[in-house]
Amino acid sequence: AQSVTQPDIHITVSEGASxxxxxxxxxxxxxxxxxxxxxxxxxxxxxxxxxxGDTLVQGIKGFEAEFKRSQSSFNLRKPSVHWSDAAEYFCAxxxxxxxxxxxxxxxxxxxxxx
Amino acid sequence: EPEVTQTPSxxxxxxxxxxxxxxxxxxxxxxxxxxxxxxxxxxxxxVSFYNNEISEKSEIFDDQFSVERPDGSNFTLKIRxxxxxxxxxxxxxxxxxxxxxxxFFGPGTRLTVL
Numbered sequence: 001a002q003s004v005t006q007p008d009i010h011i012t013v014s015e016g017a018s019x020x021x022x023x024x025x026x027x028x029x030x031x032x033x034x035x036x037x038x039x040x041x042x043x044x045x046x047x048x049x050x051x052x053g054d055t056l057v058q059g060i061k062g063f064e065a066e067f068k069r070s071q072s073s074f075n076l077r078k079p080s081v082h083w084s085d086a087a088e089y090f091c092a093x094x095x096x097x098x099x100x101x102x103x104x105x106x107x108x109x110x111x112x113x114x
Numbered sequence: 115e116p117e118v119t120q121t122p123s124x125x126x127x128x129x130x131x132x133x134x135x136x137x138x139x140x141x142x143x144x145x146x147x148x149x150x151x152x153x154x155x156x157x158x159x160x161v162s163f164y165n166n167e168i169s170e171k172s173e174i175f176d177d178q179f180s181v182e183r184p185d186g187s188n189f190t191l192k193i194r195x196x197x198x199x200x201x202x203x204x205x206x207x208x209x210x211x212x213x214x215x216x217x218f219f220g221p222g223t224r225l226t227v228l
Binding site for chain 1: 170220
């Protein structure tokens with residue numbers, strides 16, 4: 001069965017420091033991979049997606065993610081974190097049997113310290 | 115920028131009552147979804163809808179749930195007889211002209227069943 005694992009429940013990063021959020025997936029076919037961010041009281045906003053091609057994808061707000069098939073990973077990175085990046089981050093795999101559903105990880109809550 | 119909207123933002127109901135959660139997807143989108151997130155848990159797929167019919171549903175989506183696109187702009191989720199365990203945040207999402215398109219999420223409706 002398809003699944004997504006985000007091993008870190010909480011991460012605290014100092015403002016200006018770099019960030020890497022981990023995501024591992026399990027899916028038998030070619031994965032469609034997504035990172036969403038959820039700020040308190042808000043919906044889910046798409047940060048970036050990987051469908052095919054270049055394994056390093058750029059997203060909004062200065063985020064990037066790298067797809068590594070050999071490691072079944074799709075880690076999210078940002079070189080310099082801003083206080084406004086504090087939020088919950090969800091990795092998801094798109095399972096498409098003709099109609100796509102997203103299977104989400106449990107999320108990683110990012111705290112940014114001054 | 116077009117966005118998915120949901121009403122109400124918060125709904126409180128008594129156990130056994132019927133509730134209808136409303137969503138207005140992005141206007142030219144053809145694929146519609148409902149997800150839910152129980153407090154502290156991952157976002158879970160409920161149902162996908164295309165061409166006026168359910169295309170896929172999860173095991174959570176039992177006979178108590180139904181979806182409808184009554185007027186070409188709204189997309190509703192009905193829970194016929196709410197249970198305590200239905201308390202969750204319910205997210206509507208819409209996608210474009212292909213099931214491979216990314217999904218845009220609304221801000222969610224928080225349902226509290228007492």
